[in-house]
Amino acid sequence: MKFIINLKQAFFLSFILCVNGMFAQEIIPDEVAEIEVVETEVVEEPIKVMDSVVSPGARKIDGVAAVIGDYIVLESDVDNTVLQLKAQGVNTDDFTECELFGKLLEDKLYSHQAVQDSIIVNDMEIYSFVDQQIQQFLQQTNGSMDALLNLYNKEDEKSFRDEMFEINKNQKLAQEMQAKIVEDIEITPEEVRDFFNGISEDERPTFGTELRVAQIVVEPEVTEAEKQKVIDRLKEMKADVIENGASFRSKVVLYTDDKSSVANGGLYTLNRKQPKMVKEFRQVAFSLKEGEISDPFPTEYGYHIIYLEKIRGQEYDVRHVLLMPQVTDSQIKEAKEKIDKVREELINEEITFAEAAKKYSDEKETKYDGGQLINPETQDYNFELTGMPTELYTQIQNLKDDEISLVLKDQDRTGKISFKLLMVSGRVDEHVANYAQDYLKIKGIALDEKRLRAIEKWQKETISETYIKISGAYRDCEFASNWLKK
Numbered sequence: 001m002k003f004i005i006n007l008k009q010a011f012f013l014s015f016i017l018c019v020n021g022m023f024a025q026e027i028i029p030d031e032v033a034e035i036e037v038v039e040t041e042v043v044e045e046p047i048k049v050m051d052s053v054v055s056p057g058a059r060k061i062d063g064v065a066a067v068i069g070d071y072i073v074l075e076s077d078v079d080n081t082v083l084q085l086k087a088q089g090v091n092t093d094d095f096t097e098c099e100l101f102g103k104l105l106e107d108k109l110y111s112h113q114a115v116q117d118s119i120i121v122n123d124m125e126i127y128s129f130v131d132q133q134i135q136q137f138l139q140q141t142n143g144s145m146d147a148l149l150n151l152y153n154k155e156d157e158k159s160f161r162d163e164m165f166e167i168n169k170n171q172k173l174a175q176e177m178q179a180k181i182v183e184d185i186e187i188t189p190e191e192v193r194d195f196f197n198g199i200s201e202d203e204r205p206t207f208g209t210e211l212r213v214a215q216i217v218v219e220p221e222v223t224e225a226e227k228q229k230v231i232d233r234l235k236e237m238k239a240d241v242i243e244n245g246a247s248f249r250s251k252v253v254l255y256t257d258d259k260s261s262v263a264n265g266g267l268y269t270l271n272r273k274q275p276k277m278v279k280e281f282r283q284v285a286f287s288l289k290e291g292e293i294s295d296p297f298p299t300e301y302g303y304h305i306i307y308l309e310k311i312r313g314q315e316y317d318v319r320h321v322l323l324m325p326q327v328t329d330s331q332i333k334e335a336k337e338k339i340d341k342v343r344e345e346l347i348n349e350e351i352t353f354a355e356a357a358k359k360y361s362d363e364k365e366t367k368y369d370g371g372q373l374i375n376p377e378t379q380d381y382n383f384e385l386t387g388m389p390t391e392l393y394t395q396i397q398n399l400k401d402d403e404i405s406l407v408l409k410d411q412d413r414t415g416k417i418s419f420k421l422l423m424v425s426g427r428v429d430e431h432v433a434n435y436a437q438d439y440l441k442i443k444g445i446a447l448d449e450k451r452l453r454a455i456e457k458w459q460k461e462t463i464s465e466t467y468i469k470i471s472g473a474y475r476d477c478e479f480a481s482n483w484l485k486k
Helices: 002-020 075-087 097-116 123-141 145-151 157-182 189-197 224-244 248-255 259-264 279-287 329-347 353-360 390-396 439-465 472-476
Strands: 047-049 052-054 064-068 071-074 210-218 267-271 297-299 302-312 315-323 382-384 408-411 417-428 468-470
Touching (some): 064 097, 071 075, 097 439, 123 157, 123 267, 157 439, 210 353, 224 248, 279 297, 279 302, 279 315, 329 353, 329 417, 390 417
Antiparallel strands (some): 047 052, 267 315, 302 315
16 A cells, blocks of 8 residues: 555656656757766867757756666756745655656656657647646746746747747656556456455555535526527538638637637547547547538537547547527526525425436436436545535535535536536545445555556566666665666
8 A cells, every 4th residue: 555655646746747847858869878977067169968059168067867768867857856846835855856866767768668659649739738837837927928937047938838848748758658558457356356355454545534415407498599590600610611611720719619728729639548528529529530520519518510630549639619509697597496496395305306306407417316426536426525626515515414505506617507406415434445335446546556566567677678877876876666777
């Protein structure tokens, strides 16, 4: 169990380095693969080191701490990592300098092998993520790009964006490589039982208090005329692209109601093995041929058309336009009156919550299951109190078991309005792990360990086959992996 916890902390650290690490992630040409350290010294002749030129008389103040295949780790990377972690409020006392350095080596090993295995990442997706990051960073400087460049010691916005792009692209390669290593790993019930029985009773995990939550959702009714109006508009957009050569991306920018996707032209990357979108969206996307545009189709969010831009193995790059049928104030008022009556029936015990959900709820995913919410992390009905989504927790924190909430008005990211009632339908107090009661959680932990063991085995084999050179004081580190090939 301690092994699992330690490696999970390491993965968390890797994620932080991805999001916040403004340190170099260079790819080195063959002619400098033998450089160990670029010491502080006067240079008499121009020397090309990585992508920069050191002019005569200039001083190179950084050094190469390690070479991993085609990648390097600079001496400054560890220091910059510590600064970034501290800026995010992470207690760096929990990690030694050698442990941080080891994580940088792992990231470079993943990236290097991803390139060797011809793993491709979507550059448009990376650029979009960089845009989001910069907007977040600008909040630190009250929107001033000059102050931001000064904060990170960058000469101009282009070089700043280019470095962020390389950082994120390399990290994405590393993530895809890790995913490839574990993608086919599964676990049997017998393996889960053996794993659980192998944990001594005094080391079994304790699971915190868990709640079951049910809800009834009522949405304003949309008229058939309004639905047809939206469908006709989408058909016109499709025809304009096919018949007149109009840009699908421009349709997204001008018309989509999915405002969060406007910045990247409505682009989403779908993977057959990693469902992220609603079922109807995925089914249509995977039925298209490259370059094809779908007919309008409905989801819970509204009506869409999808353009399948590119197929890359298991990944599909799609763009979509979302249009939401409009509802009037009177329709919103009618929905509110409807759910008020539902609550009155529940309070008067004229109907059970499960019966009311089946009869009145507009949420297809839960109405036939008593309104029970499913935890997306565990795929069961239980939500651990400390890990519950913040919005849901604030809505139910003062509810007693089986108490009906007041009517809550909800609005999603597209602006769609609905009304809902919530009820805490069950509670499991804090307890030591029990095989029968906590099977799904135990299965998840067991699967995590099996994956981590596979990654450990992959690392051992790949390190032995990859050119690696560790320089300077880092050769004295006691690494968990055999980076020094002793």
